[in-house]
Amino acid sequence: MKRRGIKYLPRKAILIIHRYSLKYSITTSPYMNEILKGLSKRYRVYYLSYSSEGEHLSKYVKEISLPFKLLRGDRFLFLKSALFPLLIMLKLINARKIIREKLLLAFCDDGLPYYYYIVKKVIRTKTIYRMGDHMIGYLVDPHKNFVLRVLYDVLFTLQRLTLSTVDNIIVISDYMKEYLILNGVPESKLIVVPESVDTKLFESNAIEQERLKSLRKALNLQDNIVLLYHGSMVSWKNLDIIVKAMKLVTKKLPNIKLLMIGSGPLMKYIRSLIDRYNLAKDVILLGWIPYHEIPLYIALSDIGIVARKKMLANDFVLTTAFLQYISMGKPALVPKLKTLVDFYKKFSLCQYLVYRPDSPVDLSSKIIRTIHEIEEIKKHIKKAQYYVRLNYSHDVIMQLMLKVLNAIIEN
Template identity: 25%
Template sequence: MAGSGIDVDLFVPLPTRGVSDEVRNKYKNHKVEVRCNGRLRIHRIGIPKEGKSVIGRAARYILMNAVFILKSISSKADVIFVQSTPPTQGATAAIIKKVMHIPFVYNLQDVFPDSLVGTGIAKKGSAVYRMGRVIENFTYRNADKIIVISNDMKTNIMTKGVPESKIEIVNNWIDGNVVKPIPKDQNYMYEKFGLSRENFNVVYAGNLGYAQNIEVIIKAAEVLKDCSDIKFLIFGKGAQEEEYKNMAAELNLCNLSFFPIQPYSEVSYVYSLGDVSIVPCKKGFGSSAMPSKTWSIMAAGTPVLASFDSDTDMEKLINSQKVGMFNHAEDWEGLSSNIKYLYSNREYLQEYGRNARKYVEENISREKCVGKYIMCIKNSKNIN
């Protein structure tokens, strides 16, 4: 944005997830950072670290949003642009809009409170769900433009009364210069983790939580445990990490290993380890999300194995672009069958990998997607 001539004031909390106290303390001394010849000013807000308690996290979000309101209304902004995580951000931006009388562009990355139902945190019709719908409706009603990341998400919010004219679809992008295929003989991860280049590797990398349904991978590994050269490599951490590790240990799976999550700078090496990489989800969760790891896998030239909800953008992508194979969410027998098929028919691996990389280069490049954001933000100045 700053590079396109927009002056940006970015308000963010001090980093807390996946960073050491040393890194956090470093940023405490850089609460205002100026970049891009003065066009980008990053304002870091000192608030408590994020804990595991739901109540504590909610209190942190409320405090953060209160500070955002105070900081924003003292600025001279022409447009407000916020993302949907945490979900209270949208309501915060709506309040700022009403006070400052300026347009509000909302970047919807996760449909709330649907995601709470999908992850099992709340039930449809519960008090938490109803409160979430109030926040959601207030946000959608006041947003001048809503940028969503998939057709599924667009359909979802249109069924809730959002007019189509308010919605723009912009996929989450991937920088193909950063994430790219790494040849096996140049991938040092094999040596780092003591892996064989002769094995057929099935990779998952990311959060180990409820919504990701890592259980389907573990059960597929159990089905294929007698195939000695098919190995399942799981990189990640999350709320259910120990539960998943215990499940694998109880099944005595020698073909499945857990590894620490790797920094983003190593993502090309991680996904290039895989002959295939898995994108799983809990049943009912896929209609409101298109995992961004999909683009990272494809940028690395690796075929995608999606264990996902049917009739979604994910299924359409896999089948229409021939970038991998699809099975229904929670169907570990279907997943294991797809793995075995590609293991036995490896000529498809190169075809799917080439198609995946080509699709990313032509459709999900950073330049194209950022350009759409900039156009939407600039056009929003003429809405009111």
């Protein structure tokens, strides 16, 4: 018999691990808040990350903090990411002092390599790894030269061996699944759960026109055509191509502006390119802005630009930024990379919106063509928008992820 005033918690627990605290993980995993709420109905949920911001989503979600904070665009991102496996190990060694319930599952939701192996070995429970990025492929491009190819083979062989120790691997695309199978990862371990977009937040009809007018005025855009890039400024994103393309575009379309949201290691280099090409009036660097304000800037823009280098790791990704543009009905120019191209093929958009990732000339011509043929392109984008909102919404992916996690737990 339950006594009044006493809350009975579940006797079984799930541990979710991510570098970013809840406040920031939502930018890479829009479904995370809902996943935590859903799981907490049946289990005690622990969320382990770098120093949290204290966002307790329910009475059953307990945050476990590592030392330090990790922010978007953190200048010590690489160092803190390198320390992450060690800090995880030290924290989990004493896990029994924190997690009193029977631990059913560890869900490693961060795309970093190797740390999931430590999790599995230390806590010795069912472990799932979500491979949201092929991080080794970002750091070491195997197609660049022979030395990097050898280094990649060594690092990826180590990853393949460590992947064999976890119970299941959630991957973000069919192509990533195919690649892992070809490289010896058992198909039985692999489950595809694609990226998602918060369709309630990234909803064009939810944007107030007065806010748009105010923002346009604040940025002194007047009747300018607006291009937008938003995301981190890192080496695998080829941001110099966008700036070089702008140099060419402004010669033919002087009323065009490029907004760039984000920061990172390449920010200084991008500033130098803007100065070199005398584009200070045409390219506006905004730095990081709050996540919930990004839809306003997308609504303001005419065309989005996704920037990625031609490299193996980028072929696997249907980027979050891309899904955000399409969710709001905006044309998005994308580099010729497999998963992005496969998506656009469904809607006959490759001829308009796919550019060669190493060519500012090709990107500039696609920008100009998109502007000139915008009405025709929007007809196709409308179909893509419906498809994204139906299949990639965070509600849909959240339900799929919950179904996957519960099935693994109960298996």
